Amino acid sequence: MASGKKKIVIVGAGLVGSLLGVLLGKRGYEVDLYERRSDDRNVEDDSGRSINLALSSRGIKALQDAGLYEKVKPLLIPMRGRMLHQADGDQQFSAYGQREHEVIYSVPRGGLNKLMVNEAVLAEPVHVIFDRKCVGVDFDNRTVSFENTIDGLVTEESFDIIIGADGAGSRVRRELIPAVDGEATSEFLEHDYKELEIPAAADGGYQIEKEALHIWPRGGFMLIALPNLDGSFTVTLFLKKKGDPSFESLDSSESVNAFFEAHFPTAIPLMPELGNDYANNPAGILGTVRCSPWHHTDCGLILGDASHAIVPFHGQGMNSGFEDCSELMRLLDEHDDDWSRVLPEFSRQRKPNADAIAEMAIENHTTMQKGVNDPKYHLKKEIGFELERRFPETYIPRYSLVMFHNVPYAEAFRRGVIQNEILNQLVDGVEEFDDVDFGLAEKLVAEKLG
Numbered sequence: 001m002a003s004g005k006k007k008i009v010i011v012g013a014g015l016v017g018s019l020l021g022v023l024l025g026k027r028g029y030e031v032d033l034y035e036r037r038s039d040d041r042n043v044e045d046d047s048g049r050s051i052n053l054a055l056s057s058r059g060i061k062a063l064q065d066a067g068l069y070e071k072v073k074p075l076l077i078p079m080r081g082r083m084l085h086q087a088d089g090d091q092q093f094s095a096y097g098q099r100e101h102e103v104i105y106s107v108p109r110g111g112l113n114k115l116m117v118n119e120a121v122l123a124e125p126v127h128v129i130f131d132r133k134c135v136g137v138d139f140d141n142r143t144v145s146f147e148n149t150i151d152g153l154v155t156e157e158s159f160d161i162i163i164g165a166d167g168a169g170s171r172v173r174r175e176l177i178p179a180v181d182g183e184a185t186s187e188f189l190e191h192d193y194k195e196l197e198i199p200a201a202a203d204g205g206y207q208i209e210k211e212a213l214h215i216w217p218r219g220g221f222m223l224i225a226l227p228n229l230d231g232s233f234t235v236t237l238f239l240k241k242k243g244d245p246s247f248e249s250l251d252s253s254e255s256v257n258a259f260f261e262a263h264f265p266t267a268i269p270l271m272p273e274l275g276n277d278y279a280n281n282p283a284g285i286l287g288t289v290r291c292s293p294w295h296h297t298d299c300g301l302i303l304g305d306a307s308h309a310i311v312p313f314h315g316q317g318m319n320s321g322f323e324d325c326s327e328l329m330r331l332l333d334e335h336d337d338d339w340s341r342v343l344p345e346f347s348r349q350r351k352p353n354a355d356a357i358a359e360m361a362i363e364n365h366t367t368m369q370k371g372v373n374d375p376k377y378h379l380k381k382e383i384g385f386e387l388e389r390r391f392p393e394t395y396i397p398r399y400s401l402v403m404f405h406n407v408p409y410a411e412a413f414r415r416g417v418i419q420n421e422i423l424n425q426l427v428d429g430v431e432e433f434d435d436v437d438f439g440l441a442e443k444l445v446a447e448k449l450g
């Protein structure tokens with residue numbers, strides 16, 4: 001183990017930076033973890049809002065690697081599938097997987113981040129320094145500048161290795177990419193999002209099915225809701241920035257009410273604070289960050305949203321960032337902590353996987369908004385589950401490959417394309433599951449996936 005040999009600076013104690021701090025601390029590295037926010041571990045969130053995320057298999061594996069999963073478990077609510085809410089009030093449940101353990105989990109972002117920052121603070125060779133904003137990196141001299149966000153003073157720290165886990169707007173990325181003559185792009189969706197709330201029922205229970213991710217799919221826009229431990233749901237409205245309807249056009253309480261009456265009438269009685277929430281909560285932007293390379297020689301790396309922020313429709317941003325951490329540890333094992341080999345290898349191996357999940361997340365936006373209302377989508381899903389039962393070694397639905405199996409994203413994407421071709425052939429001219437030609441299915445699976 002390389003204890004004490006290298007001094008590592010991590011910028012950003014968000015979800016990924018704090019997990020990475022714990023993992024590197026466990027390997028015996030001296031880690032300074034700098035965060036621009038103040039230490040809020042003992043501050044109750046008084047906004048009354050809880051924002052949650054979907055945690056799945058890749059994220060769980062990384063938490064297990066860090067020895068944190070048992071501590072995180074009490075924060076989790078299983079979501080077994082999607083509950084689709086049609087405009088006429090009809091509801092359909094669509095399971096995510098077909099095995100008992102094939103569920104994803106709703107977890108509060110704030111609670112999870114506080115837990116992990118706390119673990120990083122407790123980890124012996126890790127020092128967490130709050131109220132420090134990274135304002136520059138000098139890779140030649142291996143120094144980084146931080147502004148003290150309380151008194152404005154700027155200080156310089158030295159490092160052997162600097163890791164940027166400072167999110168989608170990463171300062172470290174903005175320093176690293178020009179320094180290595182790399183490329184970076186940020187591509188924004190035409191949709192923004194706004195968080196709303198379904199509060200707990202009067203008796204403290206859940207107003208709608210607890211163990212599901214709820215979707216009100218309406219073609220060009222949608223509402224989704226994930227459960228919180230206190231009986232409430234965090235609701236997110238995804239809607240275009242401009243046009244009709246859009247966040248720009250819904251600019252008065254009358255227009256917001258008319259929009260919800262027209263498109264989400266069954267959600268209105270669940271959301272008594274809709275008007276206030278809509279008026280007071282900001283709209284956030286959604287985008288994809290792509291850049292290359294992710295490393296600087298043997299001394300710099302960016303990971304998590306800093307190198308590959310994605311849109312949230314596959315629930316994989318945090319999960320892929322957590323997987324970055326597990327993969328970095330695997331490469332350190334493989335290369336005896338030789339960072340000059342680990343960093344380029346990490347860039348080389350992870351980038352195609354990040355590109356693949358970015359693509360699948362964008363595709364899933366269309367699936368969630370409208371695909372789920374297409375009868376062929378449900379038929380294909382049913383056939384996919386049947387093929388998985390018949391050929392469990394060969395055929396695994398793409399959603400399951402991403403959420404429940406830790407095969408590389410690029411491989412899930414590649415197999416997904418082939419599997420979709422098979423499904424398209426099987427549903428061609430077919431309306432009912434009973435009419436599917438499973439003889440042809442067997443032949444196609446053997447030919448294309450065997």
Ligand SMILES: Cc1cc2nc3c(=O)[nH]c(=O)nc-3n(C[C@H](O)[C@H](O)[C@H](O)COP(=O)(O)OP(=O)(O)OC[C@H]3O[C@@H](n4cnc5c(N)ncnc54)[C@H](O)[C@@H]3O)c2cc1C
Nearest residue numbers: 012014015016036054134166167304305312315317318319
């Ligand atoms: C609406 C929405 C829903 C989502 N849902 C899901 C989901 O269901 N499942 C999922 O897996 N992912 C989801 N995501 C994605 C997930 O939130 C991100 O992928 C994840 O937060 C990335 O973690 P990170 O640590 O890389 O970055 P961040 O969480 O952004 O953390 C970065 C940290 O760095 C700090 N920082 C920034 N700049 C500096 C600086 N200059 N100096 C010092 N510190 C700095 C920040 O204060 C912050 O603490 C969602 C995202 C959105 C927007």
